[in-house]
Amino acid sequence: MVALDGPSGTGKSTVARKLAAELGATYLDTGAMYRAVTLGVLRAGAAPDDAAGVERIASAAKLEMGTDPLAPTVFLDGADVAVEIRGPEVTGAVSAVSAVGAVRELLVEQQRGLIREALSAPGGIVVEGRDIGTVVAPDAGLKVFLTASSHARAQRRTAQDTAEGRVSDLERTHADVRRRDALDSGRRTSPLRRADDALELDTTELDVAAVVGRLLELVENRGLLAGMERTSR
DSSP states (O other): EEEEETTSSSSSSHHHHHHHHHHHHHEEEHHHHHHHHHHHHHHTTOOOOOHHHHHHHHHOOOOEEOTTTTTTTTEEEEEEEETTGSSSSHHHHHHHHHOHHHHHHHHHHHHHHHHHHHSTTTEEEEEEEHHHHHIIITTEEEEEEOOHHHHHHHHHHHHHHHHHHHOOOOOHHHHHHHHHHHHHHHOOOSSSSOOOOOOEOTTTTTOHHHHHHHHHHHHHHHTTTSSSOOOOO
C-alpha cells in the first residue's frame, strides 16, 4: 500500500491516480468522501460547524466509492456526485465538516474497510488524503507527504477550475488555500501533518510526470512491486 498525504493543491489526486494505474493498483480518494458528506450537509441546509447536525447527516449518508484509478466514482445516496463535490460551495465548507470528530471516526472506519478489501486481492492500493499515514493506515508500506508553495498550489487550483469550467480567481484561491491549510493543520482531530516515517516530496517545481516517476522509484526502493503489477514504464 502507498499512502499519499499533503495539503490542497499539491497534486495528490492526479499523481495518486496515475501511480495506481502504473502499478495496476486500486485507488482511493479519501478527501472525496469528506466532500460528499459536506455536500449532504449543504443539501440538508445544516451549518457545517454544527457538529451534532453534521454527525447525524454523515451517519445517515450512504457513500459508495469506485476505486478504479482510470474511472473513480463517488456516489452519495445512490447519485453520482463526482462533479458536484468539486464546486466552490463544498470547497468552502469541507474543512469545517472534516473537523467534526465523529465524522472522521465514521469515515476512517469506512476507509479502512475499503483498504482491507483492496489488500485482500492482488495489486495493492494507493490512498490519498490528509491523515492516511498518521491515522488511517499507519502501517502503510510507503508513506509520502507531498508539499508545494501556497502560491504554486493556488495556481494549480485556479488552472484546474478554469479547465473544468468553474469561475476562479487566483487571489481568492490563494487566500482559500491558506485558510484551508490553517483549518486542516489546526483541527483537534487528525490534523494535517507529516507522519514521522513519511518521506517528504516538494512538488513546487515538478510536473506530474516527474512526481509520478519519483514515486515509482520510491515504490521500487521499498520492494513493494512484488505485491503490485506494473502496467508500463
